[in-house]
Amino acid sequence: MRAEHWRAYLDCVGELLATPQVQAMKDIRHHPGVSCFEHSLFVSYVAFRLAGRWGADSRAAARAGLLHDLYLYDPRSLPSYKQCFAHPVAAARNAAALCGGLSAQEENGILAHMWPLAPRAPRSRVAAAVCLADKVCATAEVLGIWRRLELYRTACAPAAPSVEIW
Ligand SMILES: [Fe+2]
Numbered sequence: 001m002r003a004e005h006w007r008a009y010l011d012c013v014g015e016l017l018a019t020p021q022v023q024a025m026k027d028i029r030h031h032p033g034v035s036c037f038e039h040s041l042f043v044s045y046v047a048f049r050l051a052g053r054w055g056a057d058s059r060a061a062a063r064a065g066l067l068h069d070l071y072l073y074d075p076r077s078l079p080s081y082k083q084c085f086a087h088p089v090a091a092a093r094n095a096a097a098l099c100g101g102l103s104a105q106e107e108n109g110i111l112a113h114m115w116p117l118a119p120r121a122p123r124s125r126v127a128a129a130v131c132l133a134d135k136v137c138a139t140a141e142v143l144g145i146w147r148r149l150e151l152y153r154t155a156c157a158p159a160a161p162s163v164e165i166w
C-alpha cells in the first residue's frame with residue numbers, strides 16, 4: 001500500500017472516519033474477530049482502488065464502501081436471512097442521515113452490496129466496486145488474512161506485523 005494511495009483515500013473519507021456513527025461500528029462484531037468498522041474500512045479502501053482502476057468515481061466508492069454496513073445494530077438481533085435483506089436498507093438510511101443525502105451511485109452502492117444474494121443489483125462501476133470489494137474482503141476476513149495486511153496495521157493496529165497489498 002503506497003503512502004500516496006493512503007493519503008488520497010483519506011482525502012475522500014477522513015471526515016467520515018472521525019464521526020461518532022462510523023466510530024460506533026468498532027463496537028459491532030461483523031465477522032468472527034473482525035469489527036464492522038474494520039470490515040467497512042477494508043471494503044472502502046479496496047473499492048476506492050478498484051474504482052480508480054476502472055475509471056470510476058473513487059471518492060464515491062470509498063464513501064459508499066465505508067458506509068455500506070452502517071446499520072448500527074447488533075446483527076445477531078435478526079435471523080441471518082432477514083439480516084441479509086434488512087441491513088443494507090438500514091445502512092443507506094443511516095448514511096443518508098449522516099451525510100445529509102447520498103449521490104445515486106453511493107446509495108445504490110450501499111443498497112446493492114449484497115447482490116446476488118439479495119435481488120437489488122449494482123447499476124454503476126462504483127456500486128460494482130463496492131459489491132466486489134465486499135465479497136473479496138469478507139473472504140479474506142473469514143480466512144484470517146485481514147490482520148496480516150498492511151492496511152490493518154496502518155489504520156487499525158499500528159504495531160501489528162503486516163504484508164503489503166497494492
Ligand atoms: Fe453487508
Ligand SMILES: [Fe+2]
Pocket residue numbers: 039043068069134
Ligand atoms: Fe459488508
